[in-house]
Amino acid sequence: MLDHKRDLKAWLYLLIPLFLLTIFTFYPLIKTFLISLFSEYNALTDDFGRYFDLYAYTAIFNDRFFINALTNTLVIVFVSVPASTILALLIAVSLNSIKPLQKIFQTIFFIPYVTNALAIGMVFNVMFSHPLVGGVAAEGLINTLFQTAIDWVGPTATVERWRTVVLIYTIWSALPFKILVFIGGLQNISKQYYDAAKIDAAPKWKVMTRITIPLLSPIISYILITSFIGSFKAYESVLSVVGTVGRSLDRNRWTAVAYVYDKIGISGLDINNISYYSRGAAAAVVLFFIIMIFTFLNLYISKKTVHY
């Protein structure tokens, strides 16, 4: 009897939050799946329509903007994550090796984290600015510094150029979190191991590779997994850096997430009688699966290489 009562009381604590979670997290999860499978889904009436099929999926894979978006996203993921992780590791290790000024540097490196992604993205946009085609706005910082006259982010920027800027921005804003976590991990390594390594006459580089990094590997793995997942969702950063001066992002510059968001708010069917909503849902599901696959891959690799 008492057990029941106790259980009930505990569930009271969870009641409202769970209720909200169910409506806004669990239910939508399933529903999105379903929407992607009903290619005539009507958003306005919330009517699933008659067709239960995979046409939404074929539609998106035939849509070159989706493939393009996926490519853009993958480029961001596979370049920015390793680059920012390695750079953050180098910085964290350097910070850990100096005593004076350490706190100051740490604070400086952390500032990007507290800023608004959108805002700083705009700053990058301005930094890399270039006279608008036709107009005579001034050359931005980068062009002035390096004496170049390239359109980095404007409407005439080539794919390589604007991807480069997006990557630079992504890495820049990904550093603080990683640096902080790495420093926390580094400081958790007991000094005794370093003393023992001194007695064992290990040269500095060996201490780094055979002791510090292996002991840090659980944290490195955690960072890699979370940043992979996070970078797949890139959207705001791209929007603010290379978004055109109009509210939306040029279709060629879409990321996977941008593609999904674009479909919200377009009701109705496209030329193939596929609902835009279904397409968006399908894209979201595809993204989800890609993230899942990579996460499991990461976990598998870390099981093999990480020393706990």
Add this chain to the structure above:
Amino acid sequence: MAKAIHLNINQDYQFDQKLKIQRTAQLFRNILLYTFLTVTAFVVIVPFYWMLNVSFQSSNEVLNSLNVSFFPKVFSPQNYLNVFLYSSAAQGNIDFSRYLFNTVLVAFFTTLGGTFFSILVAFALARLNFKGRDLIFTILLATMMIPGEMLVISNFVTVSRLGWVNANDAGSYLAVIIPFLVSIFHIYLLRQTFKQIPNELYYAAKVDGCTDFKYLWKVMVPMAKSSIVTIIILRIMGTWNAYIWQDIVANEKYKLVTTWLRSSFVDLADTGSGRVLTNYQMAATVIVTVPLLLLFIFFRKYIMSGVSRSGVKG
């Protein structure tokens, strides 16, 4: 390939060769480290400098010079005033103060509600023993991995059927606040902190006739103060920086500061030639960035410890 013997006619006993090399190597290493750190720190700072620089430049400079100068030629703080008072006709003539008000309101309620719920759930998961506890915890952990994009589509439909989308009343606020009120990450963080509070305190309190609820608010919450402050600050930061969702669902009059930023991006053009006034844009950016920086300065310890702790959990 035997090496010829190098005659060590070093008649100096005071300095062992090795020691000297060691010391210069040390010095070299230090110089390298500091240079590396300074250069990277500089690169990190540059955007902020640029932001400030351009924000104080006159429109004339920005439009008509060939290269944007590294330091404003004509110092123009009036940019800030203009930007502050700016309201876009296309967006229904709403000015910054309105957006600010919206953001503060939303921040207040989501922080209040969100933190309250996080405390309750974290407490139940950390302290109470009930059937299904581990199941719920595992489910919650699993959901942490779900990207928000999966939920957006359906949530939009749900929210619009509730009539909140583009509502010209409090519905817009609700649309922004309610769906993401419960944050699993915060619950996880708080649960970890709660778990570190010794069991003995709970049992002692029980023996003293204290109810669970009272124990939560009188013992656990005060002891977990720093984690709670961290959550609150993360919430505030999150609301301030929120863009996508609120942009989609809320009515213009109820949108948040980030939208204002973005629209100023769009519209602050010199209406004559259609060119973009970057100095106003940057001033807007500064206005949006500064409050967070202030928050950072005052609450630096909480923010940084919260972030680094989430990593050490492994």
Add this chain to the structure above:
Amino acid sequence: MEVRLENLTKVFESKNSARTIAVNQFNFTIPDGKLVGLLGPSGCGKSTTLYMISGLLYPTHGRIFFGDEDVTELSPEQRGIGLVFQNYALYPHMTVKKNILFPLENMNLKKKSIEDATKLAHFAISPKEAKVYYQYIKESTSLKNKYKRLESEAKAVYQSKLLEISKTKKRNEKATNSTSSERQSFKDQLNDFKLSFEKEMQNITPDKLQTIVSKMNDAYAAIEKPYQNHKQKIMMQLLLNPIHWFDFNHHFWKALKPIVPEAIKQVEEARYKDYQKQMHDEAIAMAKLVGIEDQLNKKPAQLSGGQQQRVAIARALVKKPKVLLLDEPLSNLDARLRLQTREEIKRIQKEIGITTVFVTHDQEEAMSISDEIVLMNFGAEQQKGNPQDVYNQPANLFVAKFLGTPQLNLYQGALKNGKVMIQDQVVFESSSLKSKSLDEVLIGVRPEGYEMDEKGTLTLQPQFIEMIGRDVSLVASHPQAQTPSIRIILNSDDFSVKPNQLIKVRLKPHKTFIFEKTTGRRLA
């Protein structure tokens, strides 16, 4: 390798400039090949001393010598020591085998091996020159050591002079010398040293050293050159066949062996030897020595405390250090394991014959296995010597109290005309006391220092009687005892007492010690 500590001092300064003198003018020589225990209560400076010997802590004053080499300025890896940490500090992510291999891998065996072989080759090829050259190297090294030592001694004297000057200044007295004059005389001293060093160096430098070296090099090259050409050809041949790439060194050496000139054979052998195998074998041998050869592939977390410690010892010893240091080796083990392990440590030490110093606060532990013990308190040496000697002849109250279980019994007494009295009864006499008189002295008696005697001058009130087979452990009280109850051990043969009956005892003179009350110094 003998370890000599000279005036070793360590002062810690905390943020609010509170100075803690952890080790104070500690002088000691650890004889070669002996097991020495540094014993003392917590905070007495023993661990600090150990860490200074290891090189992880740098002394504030004083010098440390390994043999006749001044190692004070050397870093830990340059000293050639093995250290077993109190918490073992085993690398948690490496297997036992990798942990033991780690120091070996850092030793650069190949380089040393080649150097040694080259020396032998030089002796074989150009014996006259080699003899002269290597003799010169040996003499010049010891000369350098000598002058390093002289310089550091002068530096120590100089610093103490400076200290004196600042002290007299503080007391507002006039100093005998100014700091600048002292500095000048110090500089002059250093200069003198330099000059005499140069002179002595010249004396031992053979004539035309440069030509001798060139001769040696040329002779070696003469033998090597034709061989080199041959070697190149063979290498080309081998490289052509991809099968050989797999274990290149092995195949290369096999092909080279027959054609290597006798004189430089050892050098080339050293060059192409399989050091991995050698290291591997050494690691396994060491694992066998400490008794963990069947745990090699486990990680430290999977081992028990005792096993972990053995791995730590193996790791410390595998590089064949000159000195082995152990920091509280038994404190993390349970009681049963402690007895076993301390015997193991003794056995290993004897088998290898390495100079060993260990730190402990457990006197039984130290007494049981050390060849010599040093007792420390407040950063200074209290007494040193053979354990039994220190036990039998404590120099002061601290030492007497610290050693021995049950603890020394203490009584308050008086010294009158050379006779020690408790409550006006003479309990002890000694010629060394002559006819001294002191109002208050402390009388320390070992628990086993009593004999039942009807005519005994000391009367005790028994509280508990514990018959433990051969002995009787008696808990008693005496009004002049320093503790409410004292424990004495008597032989059960002569024991016949009923409870609540007062016993009279006599003190065995060689188990009784008389101490000055204030200083604790032993009088007799």
